[in-house]
Amino acid sequence: MNHAAALSAHAESPHHDQHALGGWTPLKVGMASFLFSEAALFATLIVAYLKFLGQDDGGPTPEVLNVGRELVAVILLLVSSITVQFASRDLARGRCTSCTVGVILTFILTVGFLIVTGLEWRELIAVDGLTINRNLFGSSFYTLFGFHLGHVLAGCVMLLIMMGIAFSGSLNARSSPGMEAIAWYWHFVNGVSVTLFLVVYVITR
Amino acid sequence: MATTVAVPEMTDKSPRRSSLLEWVTTVDHKRIGIMYLLAALFFLVCAGTEAALMRIQLWKARFDFLEPDTFNQLFTMHGTTMVFFVGMPILVGFGNFLVPLMIGARDMAFPRMNAFGLWMFILGGLLTYYSFLQGGAPDVGWFAYAPLTSATFSRGMSTDYWILGLMTSGLGTLSGGINFIATILTMRAPGMTFGRMPLFIWMMLVDAVLIVIAFPPLTAAQTMLLLDRQLGAHFFDPQQGGSAVLWQHLFWFFGHPEVYILILPAFGMISEIIPVFARKVIFGYESVAAATVLIAFIACGVWAHHMFALGLSRTIDIFFSGSTFLIAIPTGIKMFNWIATLYGGKIRFQTPMIFCLGFLAMFLIGGLSGVMLAAVPFDWQASDTYFVVAHFHYVLFGGTLFGIFGGFYYWFPKMSGRLMNETLGKWNFWLLMIGFNLTFFPMHISGLMGMPRRIYTYDPELGVDIWNQLSTIGVLVQAAAFIVFAVNLIGSLRSGERSGDDPWDAWTLEWLTTSPPPAYNFEVIPAVRSRRPLWDLKHPEDPDWEHE
Numbered sequence: 001m002n003h004a005a006a007l008s009a010h011a012e013s014p015h016h017d018q019h020a021l022g023g024w025t026p027l028k029v030g031m032a033s034f035l036f037s038e039a040a041l042f043a044t045l046i047v048a049y050l051k052f053l054g055q056d057d058g059g060p061t062p063e064v065l066n067v068g069r070e071l072v073a074v075i076l077l078l079v080s081s082i083t084v085q086f087a088s089r090d091l092a093r094g095r096c097t098s099c100t101v102g103v104i105l106t107f108i109l110t111v112g113f114l115i116v117t118g119l120e121w122r123e124l125i126a127v128d129g130l131t132i133n134r135n136l137f138g139s140s141f142y143t144l145f146g147f148h149l150g151h152v153l154a155g156c157v158m159l160l161i162m163m164g165i166a167f168s169g170s171l172n173a174r175s176s177p178g179m180e181a182i183a184w185y186w187h188f189v190n191g192v193s194v195t196l197f198l199v200v201y202v203i204t205r
Numbered sequence: 206m207a208t209t210v211a212v213p214e215m216t217d218k219s220p221r222r223s224s225l226l227e228w229v230t231t232v233d234h235k236r237i238g239i240m241y242l243l244a245a246l247f248f249l250v251c252a253g254t255e256a257a258l259m260r261i262q263l264w265k266a267r268f269d270f271l272e273p274d275t276f277n278q279l280f281t282m283h284g285t286t287m288v289f290f291v292g293m294p295i296l297v298g299f300g301n302f303l304v305p306l307m308i309g310a311r312d313m314a315f316p317r318m319n320a321f322g323l324w325m326f327i328l329g330g331l332l333t334y335y336s337f338l339q340g341g342a343p344d345v346g347w348f349a350y351a352p353l354t355s356a357t358f359s360r361g362m363s364t365d366y367w368i369l370g371l372m373t374s375g376l377g378t379l380s381g382g383i384n385f386i387a388t389i390l391t392m393r394a395p396g397m398t399f400g401r402m403p404l405f406i407w408m409m410l411v412d413a414v415l416i417v418i419a420f421p422p423l424t425a426a427q428t429m430l431l432l433d434r435q436l437g438a439h440f441f442d443p444q445q446g447g448s449a450v451l452w453q454h455l456f457w458f459f460g461h462p463e464v465y466i467l468i469l470p471a472f473g474m475i476s477e478i479i480p481v482f483a484r485k486v487i488f489g490y491e492s493v494a495a496a497t498v499l500i501a502f503i504a505c506g507v508w509a510h511h512m513f514a515l516g517l518s519r520t521i522d523i524f525f526s527g528s529t530f531l532i533a534i535p536t537g538i539k540m541f542n543w544i545a546t547l548y549g550g551k552i553r554f555q556t557p558m559i560f561c562l563g564f565l566a567m568f569l570i571g572g573l574s575g576v577m578l579a580a581v582p583f584d585w586q587a588s589d590t591y592f593v594v595a596h597f598h599y600v601l602f603g604g605t606l607f608g609i610f611g612g613f614y615y616w617f618p619k620m621s622g623r624l625m626n627e628t629l630g631k632w633n634f635w636l637l638m639i640g641f642n643l644t645f646f647p648m649h650i651s652g653l654m655g656m657p658r659r660i661y662t663y664d665p666e667l668g669v670d671i672w673n674q675l676s677t678i679g680v681l682v683q684a685a686a687f688i689v690f691a692v693n694l695i696g697s698l699r700s701g702e703r704s705g706d707d708p709w710d711a712w713t714l715e716w717l718t719t720s721p722p723p724a725y726n727f728e729v730i731p732a733v734r735s736r737r738p739l740w741d742l743k744h745p746e747d748p749d750w751e752h753e
């Protein structure tokens with residue numbers, strides 16, 4: 001491999017590592033690209049929702065939505081964004097116990113979100129008769145919020161995995177990049193939640 | 206290499222079987238890349254057979270070789286297969302094999318996710334083809350327009366197989382795109398700045414960004430369609446206020462960038478091959494890279510040129526016509542770059558190069574008919590005729606597939622350690638060139654004479670029998686070309702001439718290591734000072750970095 005050896009001698013050149021991207025590890029770039037694709041996904045679903053808004057001949061309209069209750073759900077998720085950020089920061093600083101506490105708090109807040117959403121959906125289905133096949137509003141509303149809910153559930157699985165690692169006693173600084181990626185994902189999902197709230201419950205209702 | 210150790214041929218049976226297991230469980234980017242290529246070649250045989258059956262049916266007016274609904278299944282599966290299970294996997298396969306080698310990395314950024322992508326693609330392909338055993342394949346066209354796809358018109362499961370198969374393989378494609386972005390942005394060898402990346406790497410990076418932008422809308426649209434079919438949602442059901450036009454918008458918002466996803470890596474391949482065989486550096490490196498970024502940018506704003514016949518509105522038509530014309534500018538820049546690279550070069554007419562020259566000629570024809578179709582009034586005349594079929598085959602077959610063939614002949618030695626046979630390569634090229642043009646050039650004429658696409662037969666009064674017969678004969682010639690390729694591939698794998706590490710006297714990093722490369726790629730991580738690190742190494746008296 002004399003060729004390679006000769007080339008590597010050039011590594012001492014002033015251009016060495018010129019291309020390095022700050023603190024951007026492969027995991028961070030990968031996660032950012034993934035979240036970018038997720039943004040494209042939700043943008044498409046929001047376009048479909050707006051396209052069909054007010055196009056129905058009959059059935060429930062967005063007026064049946066309970067703004068106050070959804071606001072509670074969104075706030076629960078927003079607070080969980082703070083706790084997950086603390087958990088991620090603590091792990092990076094080697095404080096495993098307080099990281100575990102942060103993850104558990106995040107999980108509890110998320111369960112709270114799921115309960116509130118469950119109440120909202122139960123009322124929509126049982127009282128207002130809004131189902132996915134009732135009318136276009138039902139189709140696009142449940143698809144949009146269903147996708148978001150799926151993302152929250154996926155986040156729950158990630159949190160459960162972190163808890164499993166913590167309770168098996170193997171949580172250490174080596175898990176920190178993974179925890180940070182989870183935090184990024186979580187902030188994204190919660191950002192989507194705020195966007196959906198603003199678009200569906202506030203602006204176009 | 207300085208030290209070459211003769212490895213005894215393995216003849217014992219048991220190590221062979223364990224090596225098959227090794228291949229199936231591998232996370233090595235080179236093996237994953239090669240498996241992508243092999244699986245895609247398998248699907249190429251499927252799609253080619255489907256095309257040949259259609260061409261037999263179209264041999265003469267009112268021929269009854271195939272049932273109409275069989276014909277619908279065949280054109281749907283041919284298009285779906287070529288786009289999702291042949292074109293993209295071959296390009297992703299080359300990308301997998303080459304990207305880490307070209308940037309001097311040990312592997313892709315996420316090797317296990319890489320294997321995940323491969324197996325999702327294979328699963329998606331098999332899922333789609335399984336529909337043949339479940340009462341019939343999808344028959345709604347590769348674009349699956351509503352309301353043909355509604356539960357009313359598409360009974361049975363075929364459309365659901367189409368949705369689920371493409372979602373599955375799409376997930377694999379997306380994971381591949383993310384992997385390419387992370388690998389290229391963070392794992393380049395010391396000294397390899399953006400301005401020194403091989404152009405193939407530039408194209409793969411832009412390609413991956415397009416994948417990340419274009420696939421999620423398709424997934425969203427397919428989810429809506431699945432909900433329509435399975436849970437009674439109304440997205441694409443005009444009877445209930447839904448919109449069939451929305452499907453077209455969402456599909457083509459994916460579909461047009463998809464065309465660029467299919468062509469950009471081929472652009473990258475010929476941007477690597479042409480300079481090596483013209484013995485010159487690429488003309489205007491910066492403008493090729495910039496034009497690629499520009500193409501990707503414009504490609505996201507031209508989708509409705511597939512919908513001119515819909516009658517959207519004058520304003521919308523004018524906007525999308527204009528943006529489509531615009532795309533000819535960066536594409537034209539690249540054509541001039543490649544031709545200027547050839548100009549004054551000491552051209553070696555070996556097989557990889559003649560496929561690139563074929564690419565330039567054929568892609569030019571496809572590009573020009575594309576400019577014709579960008580004019581709305583012309584498009585209204587030619588829409589849904591064989592003229593359009595001719596256009597996109599000149600782009601995706603004459604362009605992408607010719608580039609891929611060039612890539613096979615060029616990088617096969619790196620993958621296998623052996624050269625492909627030059628004589629068979631020339632036969633392969635000329636048979637393909639003649640067969641391809643015999644098949645697709647007459648379609649311009651039959652199309653302008655009014656022959657509609659996606660219809661199982663045509664009227665004798667149309668007077669297009671002769672053009673269809675030429676097309677069908679062309680398929681026979683193409684089949685001969687593919688057989689020559691298969692013979693060459695298998696024969697060269699077994700007993701091809703040993704290639705050595707750098708058979709073409711090339712300049713990019715993949716030729717620095719052995720052929721085939723070891724699992725770890727490079728013994729020493731190479732450092733880079735110019736766009737042609739191997740040139741610098743071979744010519745220390747006149748290195749590129751003094752001039753760049």
Ligand SMILES: [Cu+2]
Pocket residue numbers: 460461464507508510511
């Ligand atoms: Cu297009």
